[in-house]
Amino acid sequence: MSEQFIREIEEDLRRDKALKLWKRFGPWIIGAAVLVVVGVAADVAWRAWEENRRNEQASAYAAAEALAASGKPDQAASAFEALAADAESGYAGLALMRAAEARLTAGDRDGAQAGFEAVAARGDLDPALKATATLKAASLAIRTETPDQIRARVSGLIDGEENWRPLAEELVALAAFKAGDTQRAGEIFARLADDADAPQDLRGRAASYARVLGAPIASEAAAEAAPADAASTDADQEPAK
Incomplete structure (x- = not known):
């Protein structure tokens, strides 16, 4: 039996095996390929739809802003x-x-x-x-609610992230001031005036309110005491004549 004949038989066997495999698994392979194509097409369509939707929302937002700007x-x-x-x-x-x-x-x-x-x-x-x-x-x-109700509204900010706490406490102080609870308002304003984590403009407002309400501000008391302490130290260190 020649080698050529053997190779032809092996090729026929391989073709026959491949044909059987295709008959068995071919539909699944085609289905998987179709799913891939459909998935890619759906993704492209979805991205296009999203882009179009974002453009529509941007246009609607700009139109609403134009109405606001035009009074x-x-x-x-x-x-x-x-x-x-x-x-x-x-x-x-x-x-x-x-x-x-x-x-x-x-x-x-x-x-x-x-x-x-x-x-x-x-x-x-x-x-x-x-x-x-x-x-x-x-x-x-603030115009209709008590200081405690305002405190309840902003409690999550007072007890949460530090950035929002001073602003939330200022609202509670304003509510107390409006309600006539000057002691509570003054205490909060004085505390905010000394709060190093509060924005500078808020500290200034709080200090103004605290002075009006007669609430002592610790940082101002320390500043007022500093020159006297310094003078006394200089006198102590003055060389004897």
Whole structure:
């Protein structure tokens, strides 16, 4: 038997085996290939849809901003609210904040407060946006709520991240001041005036309120005592004549 004949038989066997394998697994292979193609096409289509959606949301946001800039706060608020109802969380949060601000510009304090509260209550928004909304809602609520109610509103900021605590405490102090609780207000303002972690402009405001309310500020007391201490030290160190 020649080697050529043997090779031909082996090739026939391989072809026969491959044909059997194809008959058995070919449909699965084709199905898998189709799924890959469909998956790629779906991903491309999804990305295109997302891009188109983002462009639409950006256009809607710009149109609402134009209404606000042209002195039409009521229309702007409605446009922002319509965008927020159908937008992704990023645009939705910003749109809700701008809607509340537009309501405030239009003189609708209750509507503005409700809008800020809606932002603060959503769990899918950026924490900084939620914190800002919490502070804005609390600042509007001061006109109708007690200091303890305001404290409850901002307790998460006072007990949470340090960046928001001074601003939240200032609102509690203002609520106490409005309610006539000058002792509580003065204590908070004095503490904020001495708070190294508070923004400088807030410390200045707090110091002004503390002085009006007669609350002692520790840093001012220390500053007033420093020159006397220094003079006494200089006298002690003066060489004898």
